[in-house]
Amino acid sequence: MPTAIIADDEYLQREELRRMLQQAWPELTILAECEDGCDALDAIVAHQPDVAFLDIRMPGLSGLDVARVSNGKCNVVFVTAYDAYAIDAFNLAACDYLLKPIQNERLAQSVERVQARLSRGSKSEELLQMMDLVEKRLSEQSNKERLRWISASSGKSIQIFPIDEILFFESDTRYTRVVSASDEGLIRTAIKDLQKGLDPEQFWQINRGILVNMNAIARAHRDELGGIKVEIKGSKEQLKVSQTYAWRFKGN
Template identity: 55%
Template sequence: MPTAIIADDEDLPRTELRRMLADVWPELQILAECEYGTEALEAIQQHQPDIAFLDIRMPGLSGLDVAEAIKGNCHAVFVTAYDNHALEAFTAAAMDYLLKPLSRQRLQETVSRLQGRLATDQPTMDVAKLMRELDSRLRSAAAVERIRWISASVGDTIKMFPVEKILFFVSDEKYTRVVSSDDEAHVRKPLRELMAGLDPDQFWQIHRSVVVRADAIVKAYRDDAGKVTVELRGSKERLRVSLAYAWRFRPM
């Protein structure tokens, strides 16, 4: 019996996809439904499904991040609301994708391809090419006004951090720790909200709770267990890289 997980941060699209899959592929067993990319990654590692239906935009890890992290473990189908221009990258990379709102005919075509791959035991596709082609397009689509300063209250003092001097951010429950080369403080805004105003070319997420300044990275270390940590210029701390973001530090 073929198996799958569904990952989408909105309830209605998850429910609709499950309903439509039950109609066009009743033999397919849905093992888990996930709201966040990190949940999807954990569900894939736990259940080892044949297929993962992944929304592109999810809090924390995107569908692309999840697919890169689980490369080779299951077939990925991307669910997206991007326009046709962005979707050219999916076609160029020969990746399966479903465009929102979902079409029964389009879903049936995708299911037929998946059934063929599973029947002939075809290898899963490499998402790296897609990530390279989509990267600039997705960033442009998500462009917003960038944060220039971050202010933090410390007692009766307000500390001002220019973004260009910040080395990294660490989520700390309801707060976010902001660290520069010579100071640090906590702000009341969660990391996810801060990320929306940060330039993704300048700040890389390397863990669900850590974002670092890319040009401050000096070295990345991989231990015997394959776990990666990074060293930043101006900081004595080593920051852990989660499995989902380890692809950023693979040799060229």
């Protein structure tokens, strides 16, 4: 029986896609529903599904990141609301795409394409070849939405932090620390919401609660237990890298 996972940070979108897939592909078993890219990657490794339906923009790892790191382990169908810069690229690739809001007829076409690839025993071999083109278009769209500064509470005052001067963000269940070389403050914005306004090429997520400015990384090293930690310029703190993001620090 064919198997799949669904990854989308919006609950209603996941539920709607599951419902539509049950009608379009009754034989398909949904093994997991994930609300961010990290969970999606974990689900692909754990369940080895035949196909992954991945939203492009998700907290943690994006759908593109998940597809790249999973390295062709399953067929990929991207789900996107941004056709203006993505559709041409997807049409050149072995993978497929679904444009939100998903239409029944378009989903049926996508199911037929995936079924055909499964019958041939093929994966999305061309997926990695089209990543640069898609990401370039993503960047062009996202640059219009970037944060330039952040206002954070620092003691009894409000501190303005230019984005380029921030070393890292660190979240707990209530607050997010904003840390620069000379000061720090607190905001109530969660990491997943911050990511929407930050350049993913500049601010790397290294675990669920930390975004680090890659320009502020002095070095990365393994500790006595084999875990990876990064040292930050202008700070005595060492930040732990979770296994999900260890790929960022592997040598070529």
